[in-house]
Amino acid sequence: MLVIQRVKHRDTEAIHAKLDELLEVNGDAKNEFMSIDAEEVERESPNLLARHRLASGTAGPVS
Template sequence: MTNQPVTSLLTSIGTLTSRPAAFLVLLVYAVLWAIFDRESLNWHGATTLFTWAMTLFIQRAEHRDTQAIHAKLDEMLRSNSSASNITRIDDEEPEAIEKHRSRRQRND
């Protein structure tokens, strides 16, 4: 059994990292690093910042793609009245969605 507050927090953090503000946090972090510990901002430090930036770019692209898929599915669900029983599943945590999909696959 998963801990609901922890899984909700992790999902929220994942969503927040896809926002433009996450890039601002990275920029502020890099500037503060350069100001307060310039000696350690070498190739290894630059690689760390680059890796963090690429992670944010990937997270943002995946979030955009996921939102586009959800928008398309929402439109299809609205047009099919028999599918109305799953329209709110996107409010669930990933583990709950996986359980729902597993149940549906066993029943099919």
């Protein structure tokens, strides 16, 4: 059990490090979703994908 927790912790730290790196490169990142919970993420996912596609110029049907 302890090994699994360590691996999860290490994975979480790696994800956070990569996110920090990406945010540093993309200076216009927004903080509007910093405090949302899992249910809100599920509700907002289609909207986020559509907004991303519009912003990146790859607008198309949301699958």
